[in-house]
Each structure stands twice: as C-alpha cells, then as structure tokens.
Amino acid sequence: MASKVPKVKLNNGLEVPIFGLGTWKSKPGEVVQAVKDAIDVGYRHIDGAFVYGNEKEVGAGIAAKIADGTVKREDLWVTSKLWNSYHRPDLVEKNIRASLSYLGLKYVDLYLIHWPVGYKEDLENFPKDAEGNILFSDVDYLDTWKAMEEVQKKGLAKTIGLSNFNKAQISRILENCTIKPAVLQIECHPYLNQKKLIDFAHSKGIAVTAYSPLGSPDRPWAQPGDPQLLDDSKLLALSKKYQKTPAQILLRYQVDRGVIVIPKSVTKARIQQNIDIFDFKLSPEDIAYIDTFDVNGRLCPLATAVDHKYHPFTNDEY
Numbered sequence: 023m024a025s026k027v028p029k030v031k032l033n034n035g036l037e038v039p040i041f042g043l044g045t046w047k048s049k050p051g052e053v054v055q056a057v058k059d060a061i062d063v064g065y066r067h068i069d070g071a072f073v074y075g076n077e078k079e080v081g082a083g084i085a086a087k088i089a090d091g092t093v094k095r096e097d098l099w100v101t102s103k104l105w106n107s108y109h110r111p112d113l114v115e116k117n118i119r120a121s122l123s124y125l126g127l128k129y130v131d132l133y134l135i136h137w138p139v140g141y142k143e144d145l146e147n148f149p150k151d152a153e154g155n156i157l158f159s160d161v162d163y164l165d166t167w168k169a170m171e172e173v174q175k176k177g178l179a180k181t182i183g184l185s186n187f188n189k190a191q192i193s194r195i196l197e198n199c200t201i202k203p204a205v206l207q208i209e210c211h212p213y214l215n216q217k218k219l220i221d222f223a224h225s226k227g228i229a230v231t232a233y234s235p236l237g238s239p240d241r242p243w244a245q246p247g248d249p250q251l252l253d254d255s256k257l258l259a260l261s262k263k264y265q266k267t268p269a270q271i272l273l274r275y276q277v278d279r280g281v282i283v284i285p286k287s288v289t290k291a292r293i294q295q296n297i298d299i300f301d302f303k304l305s306p307e308d309i310a311y312i313d314t315f316d317v318n319g320r321l322c323p324l325a326t327a328v329d330h331k332y333h334p335f336t337n338d339e340y
C-alpha cells in the first residue's frame with residue numbers, strides 16, 4: 023500500500039515522511055504490535071532511541087512487516103539516538119552498533135545526538151553517585167559530532183542530526199562541522215511552540231521534528247493537576263470547528279508549519295486516528311491563534327542535568 027504521508031526534503035537530498043510513530047514509553051510487550059499496526063495503516067517513519075529500551079521489539083515489528091511483504095526496508099525511515107553515556111568519540115560507533123543489533127537493521131536512516139549533555143561513560147544509562155545525582159562527563163559535543171560524521175561515512179546511518187540542542191549549540195556545530203546536521207528534534211506543541219528555534223533551524227537548512235506533540239500525557243513525571251493539552255478548551259473548540267479530534271488538530275498544526283511530527287501511541291484506534299490528518303488543513307488564522315497558546319510549557323526539561331555545563335535550557339533564550 024502506498025503511504026499518503028508527504029515527505030520533507032533534507033539538506034542532503036534524502037526525504038523523510040513528515041509524520042511518524044513515537045516509541046518512548048511503549049512497553050516491549052505492546053510495541054511490536056503497535057509498529058505492525060502503524061505500518062499497516064501507512065506509517066513509514068518510526069522514531070526510537072537506545073535509551074527507550076525497546077529497540078529489539080521495535081525491530082521485531084519492522085521485521086514482521088518486511089517478512090510479510092507489506093514494506094521493504096527502503097520504504098521505511100527509522101530513527102535512533104545516541105545516548106548520553108556514549109558521547110566519548112570512541113563510544114559513538116559502539117552505541118549505534120548496539121541499536122542496529124537490537125533493531126536487526128544494517129543502517130538507520132537518521133541518527134541523532136539525543137542530548138548535548140554527556141554522562142559518565144560506563145555501562146549505566148543513568149550513572150549516579152551515592153546521593154543519587156547523575157554523574158556527568160565533560161566530553162564536548164563537537165567531538166561527539168565528529169564521531170557522528172564517521173558513522174554516517176561508514177553507512178551505519180544515512181544521515182545525522184541533533185536533538186534537544188539550543189540555538190547557540192547548533193550554531194557552534196554549524197561553525198565546526200564537515201557534515202551539517204540534517205534534522206533537529208525538539209519538544210514542540212502549542213504550549214511550547216518553539217517558533218524562534220524552528221525559524222532559526224529552517225533558516226540554516228535544518229528540518230525540525232516535533233516531539234511530545236500531544237503534550238506527552240503519559241510522561242513518567244506528570245503530576246495530578248498538570249495542564250492537559252489534549253483537554254484545552256480552546257483546542258476543543260477548534261476540534262469542533264474542523265470536525266477532527268483534538269489530537270488531529272495538534273498534529274496538523276505541526277504539518278501545516280512544515281514540521282515533522284512523531285506522536286506515540288500503542289492503541290490501534292489512535293494509531294489510525296493520528297495518521298488521518300491528510301484530508302484537511304488549518305487556516306493561517308487558526309495556526310496564528312494556536313501560536314498564542316504558548317506558555318513556555320516545557321514537559322521534558324532533563325531536570326536531573328540542569329547543572330551540566332551543556333544543559334540546553336538553562337543559559338540561552340532558545
């Protein structure tokens with residue numbers, strides 16, 4: 023089945039589907055089926071990461087749909103991310119090879135530095151001292167980027183990019199790189215619309231992917247009483263106006279801004295609902311209206327690493 027999802031052309035000529043499936047928090051026991059359901063209804067882009075701990079099952083879902091002839095490997099866009107404990111240049115290839123081994127793939131389409139902050143290099147994803155504080159590494163992300171360029175040159179990743187980097191950090195990479203980042207993945211939804219950072223990235227030829235586009239209601243640190251984006255009364259009014267669900271309005275908001283979007287779901291009906299956004303558009307006035315919902319409402323602050331010298335959200339405007 024041909025997918026109805028449009029593609030975004032990257033600065034290296036590759037094309038990425040503007041819509042994909044997120045897999046953070048998708049339990050190993052449910053994500054195999056979620057990936058299969060997603061591919062069955064036309065998803066061709068899967069977003070994952072080493073640290074999500076489920077790449078083996080994501081890979082099993084992909085393998086099943088290749089084996090039954092629904093898709094070929096080259097029809098799919100698979101993203102993975104370098105975890106913070108592997109920033110030291112000699113560990114970058116080790117971490118991507120681990121992801122490839124779990125996924126059962128020879129290459130990923132996109133490999134991102136997950137965060138600009140490095141953690142102490144050992145076998146733990148979250149190395150801690152006796153008081154429970156994360157142990158940092160001071161590896162410069164410029165050195166990590168050089169190793170990312172090498173994994174692209176070796177063909178382990180078709181293209182490389184950044185996640186959770188701020189404007190100053192992206193600029194520093196651009197001033198010192200051989201291969202330009204093709205994609206920047208950042209938290210993005212109406213409560214944190216990221217307009218300045220998106221405009222900056224686009225002005226540099228870097229495509230942007232919005233993570234937590236539905237407000238990540240299942241994030242592990244959510245507290246009772248936290249604002250629920252999906253229940254926002256202004257959003258519900260737009261949902262009524264367009265006769266689309268609140269989630270579909272949130273996803274279309276990103277697509278209409280030229281932003282790639284990767285909602286997570288393990289629920290078959292929602293997986294279907296979320297991709298059903300290519301038969302309508304938001305008006306420019308409604309996009310501008312949704313832009314006014316911004317409350318600097320960051321949901322993924324990486325609070326455990328605010329003291330890291332490269333923490334992206336503490337010292338810079340955006």
Ligand SMILES: NC(=O)C1=CN([C@@H]2O[C@H](COP(=O)(O)OP(=O)(O)OC[C@H]3O[C@@H](n4cnc5c(N)ncnc54)[C@H](OP(=O)(O)O)[C@@H]3O)[C@@H](O)[C@H]2O)C=CC1
Nearest residue numbers: 044045046233234235236237238240269285286287288289
């Ligand atoms: N680079 C980075 O640092 C980060 C990357 N990401 C990536 O972005 C992806 C998406 O972000 P994420 O934080 O997971 O959150 P999302 O904003 O995608 O929200 C996911 C939640 O919304 C629910 N949901 C999905 N569809 C609907 C719907 N149509 N109606 C109502 N509820 C719905 C899901 O429930 P259910 O599954 O039960 O259906 C789940 O609880 C991640 O999974 C990951 O791949 C996310 C955070 C950080």
Ligand SMILES: CC(=O)C(C)=O
Nearest residue numbers: 046071073136137322
């Ligand atoms: C979900 C994720 O990618 C985080 C918190 O790094």
